[in-house]
Amino acid sequence: MFTLEGLLAAVVVIAALVFALQTVVVTPATSGESVSPTDAREVESVLNAATTNRTVKRATLFWDRDTADLAKFHNAARFRYYTRSSFQIGNYPALLIALNDRFGSTTSMSVIVHYRDGSGSMTSQSLVDGGAPGEGSVSASTTVTLFDSDQIVDDEGDPTGTTLADVESNPNERFYAPDVSSSDVYNVLRVEVIVW
Amino acid sequence: MSGSDRRNGHVDPSARVGERAVSSAVSYSFIIIITLTLTAGLVVGTDALVEDQRQQVVTDQLDVVGQQMVATIETTDRLSATANSPDSLAITRDFPQQLAGSAYQIRVVNDPSATDSTVYVETVDGDISIAVRVRLRSASGIRETEVAGGETRVRYDPVSDELVIEDA
């Protein structure tokens, strides 16, 4: 009886539905569980506080150059850097302890130190390797300058009396970043913290 | 039906046996009226629902613009806090020209008794208005002004030690 009208009505409604579904704008936040666990501002504020306390600089100098085979950060397990689970116990730089207190319980974290190597290209040294960053990762960085007279820090956090200039001139010792200038400036590092 | 009419001997052109005492014209007009009412109600209801949603969306977006504007003002204020005045200081934000189809404007009013200012983000026809308070720590104040939505710049004027909000 109502075949024609019913058919037309159905067609109209279906066309409207198709149009509606097509034009819904899909943005990253609506397409899955990639809500970031923290805000870039929080990471930035932790880094700002650490810069004022000089803990960022001490963390970059927390270097153990006395091991026979491979120079690395103090107490790093196999590689030169720390892995996520390994810095819950033992002596670790105050910067990592502060970051762990703020972000450690629910999120993963990576800390990378960028610097220019001897040939002038930008390279990096991992301080903490938390794996590949997932979706919704936020990162913040700050720069810190190392001087020739800055001293390497031992695993208790105290200066050892060996300056970067000493390490540079000693062929048996290595620091990850080289001396790029003949002036008192040793190198300029950028510490990047990624949290996801 | 007409057969039963003739059988009973009553030939009533406008009534039927077993039917209620309602003529077809009346029921026809009832159908028309009821369906028209239902249709009108549906249309009006949908329209009101869409308009209500749109208002909500505009309010939310005005709120977001207001928060971002105040964050920019506060950052500019902190950047101006150096021992000697900065040579140049300006932050430019790219706000959308219209929000959900409505034009809007940003207005700053200083509170004469206290040290804060209030930033009003409102639609041009004045329907919806969001107010956010901001307190400056270093600059001495914000120049009272009214700018249209869109690209906006917050600039520090060293001569008068004020923040100036203007169209970029």
Add this chain to the structure above:
Amino acid sequence: MVTGGRRVCVGRRGQLLLAGAFVLAVGIIGLTFVLNTSVQTDSLAESETGVARGSGALSMRGAVRADLGDFLDTVNQQYGEDTGSDPWENYRDAYRDGLPPLARGVRDHHAGGGRLVNVSAPATLGTAFDDGYRVTQDSTDSFAEPGTSPPVDDWRVVSASTVRNVTFTFDRELSPSNPAFRVVFDETGPGGTTWALEVYEQPTASGNWELQLYVGGSPVDSCTGPPRSERARLDVAAAQFGNEYCSALDRLEPAGPYNVGFRNGDNVRGQFWLIVDRQGPDGTPPSPTPPVLSPQIGGGSTASEPVLYGLQVTYSYHSSTVDYEAPLVIAPGEV
């Protein structure tokens, strides 16, 4: 007619079905537009990043300040005075050599993010450096005026200038019943207030060191230090008394220029260090004669050597949204 009426009814119902379908379609499309715009709100809110807001300029300014402060302290430690006509020339040269690599490093790290961050010395070299002296008493001794006999208890250490990195260590107080030792900051500007820090031992046998802050003569705040038997270390810039935070030291904020004096200096024994700005209040430095005769330092100071007091640099930060160029004055630990 009835059949005709029914046929008309049927046609009407069909049309009504169609009309209802149209209305439904309009409603769906309208709601879609609303959904679109609310999603746009989300993306509008998410476009807020630190770089857009300008907080990158702020945090970089803090990092540059910290680095330059470290550089200043490094240069002061590494180099001694120049024996030529300008005792500060060694420091200036070292700083001038080191600033370009530092600026280049900072610039490189940010160039990738589309930001230009630069640190440069100001155009007129006269404003770039603030020369100063480090005044020290390294051996534990009384705080009376040096070279006086009988010892003069109240004397002026610094005239009309500003100081930074002020540190004391107190070994013991000679006589708790006598007036206690005070460090006085006397603002020389019009209507200036006098700030005083009084340090004494509590009279009880197992008492601690005490510190009291006076503003304009009235006590304002105080804090307690380590036990009397130990040495008390006072760090004004870091607001620490005996390695613990002291809020009274945070409140000590004299406006420069000011005179710094000691009162009852003969009552305690200890050491002190401070760095004083050589320039007088009008900005013109006094004649570069040995520090003993400089009007900024009290006569016969125990030991003083030229160091750099402070620097001025121009910090600039340019990105697609932020335009910032400002002179920064670096004098870490200024009281």
